[in-house]
Amino acid sequence: MRAIVLLLFSNIFMTIAWYGHLREQNVPYWKVILISWGIAFFEYCLMVPANRIGYQAGVSAFQLKMIQEVITLVVFGVFAVVYLKEPFHWKYIVSFLFLLGAVYFMFKK
Template sequence: MRTILLLIISNSFMTYAWYGHLKHTETALWKVILLSWGIAFFEYCFMVPANRFGYQEGFSGFQLKTIQEVITLSIFALFAVFVLKEPLRWNYLISFLFLIGAVYFMFKK
């Protein structure tokens, strides 16, 4: 459970670092890059322990990456809808269903 929680925190930082500037396109690009790089530091402070703990707890590298991708897309979907004010279209939902299928097969013994 701590792996999942750390991945959620990590991906929240990274989503903001990568996409938070999109509503402020008047800011100089070099400033955005430096700010995003600074925010990404905190992403790494959570991502590295999440992966280490997860691996020690029995997740494979493939499983950790799959979990991370699902969390990333889930957090991004919320960010896009609530921060960027973009619509959540039906085809996005279908793609998420395929991701759930990928998770199922990743963890199937």
């Protein structure tokens, strides 16, 4: 559970680093890159321990990656709707359900 919490916070930092600048089109690329790198540092400080903790707890690398991708999509979905003010379409829900199916099969014994 600790690994999942760390992955959640890691993905919040990652999403802000990668997409937070999209509303600020007047900021030069070099500034955006430096700011994003600074934010991404904190993402790595959470992601690396999350993966190690999860792996030591018996979660495979494939499973960790799948968990991380689902968390990324949830965090990004909230971010895109709330911060970027993008519309949320029904096809995104269908796509997400297919990904959850993939997670189910990833963990199926």
